[in-house]
Amino acid sequence: MEDLKTTHTNHHNHSHNQEHHHEHGHAHEHHHGGKMTVVLFFVGLVMFLVGLFFHQNNGVIANVLFTGTILFSGFHIIIEGLGDTVRDSIEAKRFRPNLHLLMTLATLGAVAIGNFEEGALLILIFAAAHFLEEYVDGKSKREITNLLNMNPTEARLILADDTVKVISVDDVKVGARLQVLNGDQVPTDGVILSGRTAIDESSINGESMPKEKNVGDEVFGSTINGSGTFTMEVTKDSSETVFAKILQLVNQSQGNLSKTATFIKRMEPIYVTIALLLFPLVVLSGPYLLGWSWDLSWYRGMVFLISVSPCALAASAVPTTLSTISNLAKKGVLVKGGAFLSTLAGVKAFAFDKTGTLTNGKPVVTDYSFEDNQELIDIVVSMEKQTNHPLATAIIAKFPTSNVLDLTVENEVGKGLSAVYQGHNYRIGKPSSFMQVPEALKAEERQLAQEGKTVVFVAKDEVVVGLLALMDVPNKDAKQAIQYFQQVGIHTTMITGDAQLTGEAVAKQLGIDEVVANVMPEDKAKIAKEQQEAYGTVGMVGDGINDAPALVTSDVGIAMGDGTDVAIDVADVVLMKNDLSKLVYAHQLAKKMDRVIWQNLIFAMFVVLVLVVLNFLGKSSIALGVILHEGSTIVVILNGLRLLLTPKKFLA
Structure with a gap:
């Protein structure tokens, strides 16, 4: 199993490791958390409002208050702008600035030419926009990690003399007998020995309707028992339960951004470096080419720095990606990272294992x-x-x-x-x-x-x-799923170990394009490679140990939640219920995620272009630049937040 995991990691994440390391190295860049930071921001905001009151009558007091706003509301921006740039540049052995440095320089430049009010406004709105971005990122992660609050902590162990003792779930052993009272959380995975009940399994499969359970039926840790009381035998260690595996996937997904998001993060220091190199050219072009005074040229240089700041660009992808992962988690689709969603959106062909995936098994x-x-x-x-x-x-x-x-x-x-x-x-x-x-x-x-x-x-x-x-x-969801994929131009193939006749009979009922029958388990990975050569980006859907090599070989591996642990371990996407309509939903949402990210990128670049043009035409100011630029950041964040909602036209 370890070999499979290793292969999987190499196949899917080779380039990703560098990106992931880079993300960790910059995790502090955008972290504005902590109550003290928020309190100081509001202190600065109050100072700014009082400064506006004194602005007309007493410029000295106003400027002192505006300076206080810059120091209190923007101290973390200044520290991260200067400190992170120095630290990252030393680590990378080359100049690696960030957008916080750009904003810090623009603010200091505004103060240097006497525009204290505009410098303070720049820091205030920049800080507010980034607090909002951090809140949105946090909200998306909380949507996923609220699963942690559902992790069971106690179990009612039935002793040899039939008395009951409450113990920690961590101390429960495989083979132990447990009592589960009505309304309790099921402590771990097991099988019902006596009693009957209905259990809410939404934390496992996203299904809202409780499921009837009788003697011999499987139950899963973290699910909620209904009105019945039952006894169960433990079949899995608490660290190996279905729910524990979900939590592992959640942790993976949060560090793995979409391809666009990681590209933007990688490009940020390059973009900022170019902006800083252009800054002296903008300032010098004023007096020598455009006939501006040196004061006006310096001012226009400050506005240029604000205009080209990549705030909205940086916020284009991450909130959108996290919102998508969060939405899918609530629907019982677990994605091990945004990069796999980008791949899923671009799939040209799907290969499906027959038994247990397209059929009931x-x-x-x-x-x-x-x-x-x-x-x-x-x-x-x-x-x-x-x-x-x-x-x-x-x-x-x-x-x-x-x-x-x-x-x-x-x-x-x-x-x-x-x-x-x-x-x-x-x-x-x-x-x-x-x-x-x-x-x-x-x-x-x-x-x-x-x-x-x-x-x-x-x-x-x-x-x-x-x-x-x-x-x-065929299972009830398979036919509609196949129809959908054909409607959107995705080739479908069924892989089966059955005879050609049996395979074709099932394929005919479902409307599948191609059947590969009489397949030995070791041939499935080879077929996945052939599909990649024929169609490009390929997704493999399966549930068994024999599907694992093909899940690893394909561009995106999708495991059915009722499948084997090995299949779930090596897959990139896990459908927690054997329901292919969930795969349709994931594909639709992944496509929408890509569209929203591109909308955000185009909008952000358009705002930058407009602000730069207005600046050279003399129609812009620091205040207008800040408001439009940071306003565009807020717009792209809110646009990404839409992915938390279930689109009405999609299958739920």
């Missing part, structure tokens, strides 16, 4: 034909109830109202099940084991086999008198 009786209807059904069901025949469960489920007869059943290799009832010998077996088959049933068997179904014959005294056809049928 369990055969059901789809057709049956009996001469002596009810009595023969009673005999068949009574025979199947006494065997562990792989198709027995499906046959019993098909005829729940049958009368159970007292029969002695034998299971003969190569012949199937046989029993004697009222002097007649009855046998259930595969078609090739019978010689006397009426032509009508032969024709029906051929037709059903053509449809990819497994047929068994029922014979009375070795003469076939009926048949049953069984099939692992």
Whole structure:
């Protein structure tokens, strides 16, 4: 399993490691948290308002108050602007400025030419916009990490003498018996031993309706028990539960931004460096090219620094990405990072494992034909109830109202099940084991086999008198999902170990473009590579250990939540319920995320361009530049925040 994880990390995150390191190295750049910082900001704001009162009558007091605003409201910006630039430049062994430095220089420049009021306004609005950005980032993360508050801490352990002792969940061992009272959190994963109830599993699969649970059913840690009380046996250590794995994925997702977001973060120091290099050219062009005075040129240089500051650009992607991840988490779709959402949005082909992904993973009786209807059904069901025949469960489920007869059943290799009832010998077996088959049933068997179904014959005294056809049928969400992907131009392929006929029968029901049948587990990764060569960006959807290599090889691996731990470990996206409509929703939201990020980028660059042009035309000021520039930052943040909401036209 470790090998798979390593491969996965190398495949998906090789370039990402550098970015991730860079993000950590700059995590302090935009961190304006702490109560004291907020208090000082408001102290500065009050000083600014009082300064405006004195501005007309006493310029000295006003300027002192405006200076106080810069120091109190902007001290963290100045410290981060200067301190982080020095530290990052030493680490990188080259000049690595940040936008805080740009704002600090613009503020100091405004003060240097006597524009205390505008310098104070610049710091105030810049700080306020970044507090808002930090709040939005925090809100998106809280939307995801409020899961932590749902992590169970206590369990009611049933001791050997049947008394109950409350212990820490960390001390619960596999195999222990626990009591879960009505309204309690289920402490860990396990199986119900006695009792029945309904459990709210929304923390695991995003499903709002409680699920009925009886003896033998699985229960999951962190879910909420309803009105019933039950006892359970622990099947997983608390660190290995489904919920614990969700928390691990959440932690991963917060450090992994979208490709656009990481590109913007990487470009920030380069952008700021270019802006600082252009600054002296702007100042010098005034007197020598445009006929401005030196004072006016210096002022226009300050406005230029504010105009080209990349605040809105920096805020274009991160809040949008975090909001998208948060929205999907609430819907039961866990994404290990924004980079995988960007990839998902650009997928050109999806390869689906058949069993358990496109189908329910369990055969059901789809057709049956009996001469002596009810009595023969009673005999068949009574025979199947006494065997562990792989198709027995499906046959019993098909005829729940049958009368159970007292029969002695034998299971003969190569012949199937046989029993004697009222002097007649009855046998259930595969078609090739019978010689006397009426032509009508032969024709029906051929037709059903053509449809990819497994047929068994029922014979009375070795003469076939009926048949049953069984099939692992598509799940209810698969057809709509496949239709959606075809509508948006994504090629769909079904990969199956079944025979070509069976695979094509399922594919026909779903409308899938391509079937690759008779596939051995080790071939799935090779097929994923072939799909990449044929179509470009490929997503693989699967649930089993044998799907893991293909999940790693594909550009984005999607695991079904009911699948194996290995598949979930190596996948990039996990659907916490085996529900392909969730994948459709994730694809739609990922596409919208990309659109919103590009809207933000184009809008931010447009505002920068307008402000620079207005500045050279002499129509702008520090105050106007600050208001428009930081206003555009607030607009892009709020635009990204829309991704927290479920779009009405999307599947929920």
